[in-house]
Amino acid sequence: SEENLASDRADLTANNLIYVIYTSGSAGRPKGIAMTHGAVANLLQWQASVLPVQQGTRVLQFAALSFDVAFQEVFSTLCSGGTLVVLDEEIRRDPRALLELLAAQRIHRLFLPPLMLQGVAEHFREADTLALELQDVITAGEQLRVSPRNRSLFEQLPGCRLHNHYGPAETHVVTALTL
Numbered sequence: 001s002e003e004n005l006a007s008d009r010a011d012l013t014a015n016n017l018i019y020v021i022y023t024s025g026s027a028g029r030p031k032g033i034a035m036t037h038g039a040v041a042n043l044l045q046w047q048a049s050v051l052p053v054q055q056g057t058r059v060l061q062f063a064a065l066s067f068d069v070a071f072q073e074v075f076s077t078l079c080s081g082g083t084l085v086v087l088d089e090e091i092r093r094d095p096r097a098l099l100e101l102l103a104a105q106r107i108h109r110l111f112l113p114p115l116m117l118q119g120v121a122e123h124f125r126e127a128d129t130l131a132l133e134l135q136d137v138i139t140a141g142e143q144l145r146v147s148p149r150n151r152s153l154f155e156q157l158p159g160c161r162l163h164n165h166y167g168p169a170e171t172h173v174v175t176a177l178t179l
Contacts, residue, residue: 014038
């Protein structure tokens, strides 16, 4: 349409498509996944009940927009009145620079793949002068292994919780464990 339709005229339902994401697939065969408004709304409602974002909560938008976790970061933050902090692409690949950004931007919530969490934990030990305000770190996308470095990181961040989320992109189902 050339005009911006009012939502009551758009004829939208929970079954309408919100996005398509392409994955390599667990079997290594690429596929496109069509996600509905309803699946995303359910995920965000669950996340808001389990991990509420309050006004003033600062969340780092770490995931690339082509990764389904980005929708959790963006919409769970903005729909709850939190502040979304967007990072530069170069920082996404540099654990040391990421640590400095976390401190400088006073980030409270962070979604990270387990491999990057390991890199952050390794560099945090070297950068003991950094004061972090992290309250929640959520890992997703691959298997989390709680290493001695990861354990040490959370011992130095009193009150910060580690959440391990995993679920198939096709359903936006999340299995969660909080440590």
